[in-house]
Amino acid sequence: MRLRAASGEIFLALAFVGAGAFWVLTALGMQLWEGFAPSSGFLPLVYGLLLMGLSVAALLLEARPNDRTEESNATIRQPLIVIAAMAAGVAGLEVAGFAVSIFLTMFFLLKVTERLPLLPSLLTAGGTVLILRLVFRTWLGVPLPNGPWGF
Amino acid sequence: MSVLADLAAGFAGALTPWNLLMCFAGVFAGQLVGALPGIGPSAAIALLLPLTFGGDPTSAIILFAGIYYGAQYGGTLTSVLISVPGEPSSVMTSLDGYQMALKGRAGTALGIAAIGSFFAGTIATLGLMILAPPLARAALAFGPPEYFALVVLGLTALAAVGGSVLKGLSAGVFGLLISTIGIDQQTGVARFAFDQVWLLDGIGFIVITVALFGIGEVLSSVGKPAPAPITNVGNVLPSREEWRQSRMPILRGSVIGFLVGVLPATGATIASFIAYIVEKKVSRNPEKFGTGAIEGVAGPEASNNAAAGGAMVPMLALGVPGSGTTAIILGALIMFGIRPGPELFDKNSALVWTVIASMYIGNVMLLVMNLPLAGLFAKLLRVPYPYLYPPILALCVAGVYSQANSIQDVWMLLGFGVLGWLMMRYDWPAAPMILGLVLGVIFENSLRQSMTLSHGSLTIFFTRPVSAFLLACSLLAITAPLIIKLMQSRKQVPA
Numbered sequence: 001m002r003l004r005a006a007s008g009e010i011f012l013a014l015a016f017v018g019a020g021a022f023w024v025l026t027a028l029g030m031q032l033w034e035g036f037a038p039s040s041g042f043l044p045l046v047y048g049l050l051l052m053g054l055s056v057a058a059l060l061l062e063a064r065p066n067d068r069t070e071e072s073n074a075t076i077r078q079p080l081i082v083i084a085a086m087a088a089g090v091a092g093l094e095v096a097g098f099a100v101s102i103f104l105t106m107f108f109l110l111k112v113t114e115r116l117p118l119l120p121s122l123l124t125a126g127g128t129v130l131i132l133r134l135v136f137r138t139w140l141g142v143p144l145p146n147g148p149w150g151f
Numbered sequence: 152m153s154v155l156a157d158l159a160a161g162f163a164g165a166l167t168p169w170n171l172l173m174c175f176a177g178v179f180a181g182q183l184v185g186a187l188p189g190i191g192p193s194a195a196i197a198l199l200l201p202l203t204f205g206g207d208p209t210s211a212i213i214l215f216a217g218i219y220y221g222a223q224y225g226g227t228l229t230s231v232l233i234s235v236p237g238e239p240s241s242v243m244t245s246l247d248g249y250q251m252a253l254k255g256r257a258g259t260a261l262g263i264a265a266i267g268s269f270f271a272g273t274i275a276t277l278g279l280m281i282l283a284p285p286l287a288r289a290a291l292a293f294g295p296p297e298y299f300a301l302v303v304l305g306l307t308a309l310a311a312v313g314g315s316v317l318k319g320l321s322a323g324v325f326g327l328l329i330s331t332i333g334i335d336q337q338t339g340v341a342r343f344a345f346d347q348v349w350l351l352d353g354i355g356f357i358v359i360t361v362a363l364f365g366i367g368e369v370l371s372s373v374g375k376p377a378p379a380p381i382t383n384v385g386n387v388l389p390s391r392e393e394w395r396q397s398r399m400p401i402l403r404g405s406v407i408g409f410l411v412g413v414l415p416a417t418g419a420t421i422a423s424f425i426a427y428i429v430e431k432k433v434s435r436n437p438e439k440f441g442t443g444a445i446e447g448v449a450g451p452e453a454s455n456n457a458a459a460g461g462a463m464v465p466m467l468a469l470g471v472p473g474s475g476t477t478a479i480i481l482g483a484l485i486m487f488g489i490r491p492g493p494e495l496f497d498k499n500s501a502l503v504w505t506v507i508a509s510m511y512i513g514n515v516m517l518l519v520m521n522l523p524l525a526g527l528f529a530k531l532l533r534v535p536y537p538y539l540y541p542p543i544l545a546l547c548v549a550g551v552y553s554q555a556n557s558i559q560d561v562w563m564l565l566g567f568g569v570l571g572w573l574m575m576r577y578d579w580p581a582a583p584m585i586l587g588l589v590l591g592v593i594f595e596n597s598l599r600q601s602m603t604l605s606h607g608s609l610t611i612f613f614t615r616p617v618s619a620f621l622l623a624c625s626l627l628a629i630t631a632p633l634i635i636k637l638m639q640s641r642k643q644v645p646a
Contacts (some may be wrong), residue, residue, distance in 0.1 A: 030342070035607075036606050082373055086548075086568075142553040
């Protein structure tokens with residue numbers, strides 16, 4: 001059988017297979033059965049085996065055909081930029097604080113990635129941070145991370 | 152009489168100022184997210200979960216239910232005005248609704264959809280009121296084997312309704328697998344926690360839900376070009392002739408939608424497909440369908456709204472969700488410490504009846520909002536998506552962080568968000584994964600209790616009639632799509 005799935009789908013299915021394999025290997029080190037009933041390792045073992053089998057079967061039998069246009073760099077580039085910006089934003093949460101980190105992430109996405117005008121980008125990013133701070137910090141009392149400047 | 156008394160008590164609860172506000176907020180938010188491509192009711196509920204945690208569960212479920220059925224109304228706007236369904240359940244509406252809009256009858260299409268949705272929503276709520284309590288009473292006799300079989304049915308049925316049974320089942324099993332992270336409640340053993348204290352409680356339902364339906368949906372939508380909407384809505388009230396043409400499709404759609412919605416995991420999308428096909432079959436002019444037939448809007452729209460109400464029946468009475476969104480509402484119930492299932496009507500009767508009563512009120516609100524304000528909502532479609540998604544991402548981060556003040560949770564959010572994006576991109580359904588995660592603990596406990604009851608014999612699942620019946624239904628749910636696919640592929644092979 002010739003596999004015609006997109007590389008992304010192969011990666012996804014293999015990630016599931018990998019997770020299943022890890023669960024199986026770890027579960028084998030746990031107690032599987034105790035008295036009449038399954039113990040801690042039984043269901044993780046079963047889930048792992050099922051996940052491996054089902055993921056491989058799904059990849060071989062029901063994967064989407066590889067569409068080169070859809071898999072082109074252009075369609076993947078923007079989500080990857082968003083993921084990278086988010087990762088930077090999350091990494092900055094404890095360093096620069098919630099307000100600054102999220103503001104910069106949003107401003108980057110609006111102004112640089114989406115190429116929106118400066119003022120609307122600033123207002124959208126600033127307004128969102130202000131509303132979120134009011135709701136979560138002031139109203140719900142959530143201690144959102146602060147930066148060295150106290151917010 | 153008891154039902155009427157319960158409903159009266161429900162109305163008393165639903166008509167309090169706070170619950171009325173929650174109901175309005177829910178249907179309004181539902182209408183918005185239904186209309187805006189790139190964010191659906193599942194994502195909206197996921198995003199609002201953190202804000203409701205610690206509050207009154209009844210108000211929260213009123214809000215979530217409002218979002219769910221409100222989104223069915225909202226999805227119509229994009230279907231009619233830009234031929235892009237805001238919701239999968241509005242796909243059929245776009246066939247004739249958009250053609251009507253191109254002919255200058257956008258207002259009529261939206262008007263009949265709103266009226267049909269109101270009737271259907273009301274009929275479905277009535278059906279829910281009549282059907283759910285006896286179903287829950289009958290299910291009160293359920294023991295661990297029946298619960299086990301019920302969870303199996305829920306997972307298999309939800310997995311089976313997507314494009315691929317195998318992908319759906321994989322996602323469901325992955326959700327079950329994730330549910331084993333943390334301390335095993337029965338034995339006290341830490342499983343898959345990697346010596347990390349923050350993993351001992353497992354991965355939060357909110358983290359996964361917001362990641363898959365919030366971040367995942369945003370990543371799937373960025374960079375996609377948005378079509379220009381038709382914003383000239385015009386008169387929304389249908390003429391006498393148009394009403395005459397629509398009333399039977401609305402009635403048929405309501406009945407079909409409710410019945411399909413009641414079946415576990417079928418949901419509004421399948422209901423609207425069936426309603427459209429039925430209308431085309433019974434029409435004297437089937438050739439008109441696809442060119443702007445008002446029956447092609449009235450039937451599916453009534454059907455998808457009735458199905459949203461119908462899907463609440465198995466969710467409330469049995470604890471088996473009828474759709475992906477109700478799977479999230481189910482998770483929310485568990486998050487609030489309420490055990491969904493047959494005992495819900497008994498132990499949380501006030502919650503259930505208040506939610507049911509709020510659905511009547513919400514449908515009236517939606518009708519009032521949609522007829523005069525359809526033009527205003529249409530203008531919302533002009534808001535470019537690049538302005539919407541950065542605030543959605545920021546809300547996801549703040550919401551997930553607020554659960555446990557944990558940066559690790561935010562990293563998990565990003566990781567599972569990427570997984571959600573890949574799953575959407577390659578048509579691996581995320582809803583079964585949520586259901587697996589939500590029902591994982593109940594599944595494991597009921598399996599252990601059943602095996603202890605039977606002294607380790609698996610026959611307990613097949614010798615008890617209800618359990619055997621539910622497992623047979625599960626088997627049917629998996630095999631039927633595979634057999635149909637096999638038969639179709641054989642037909643395509645020339646002799």
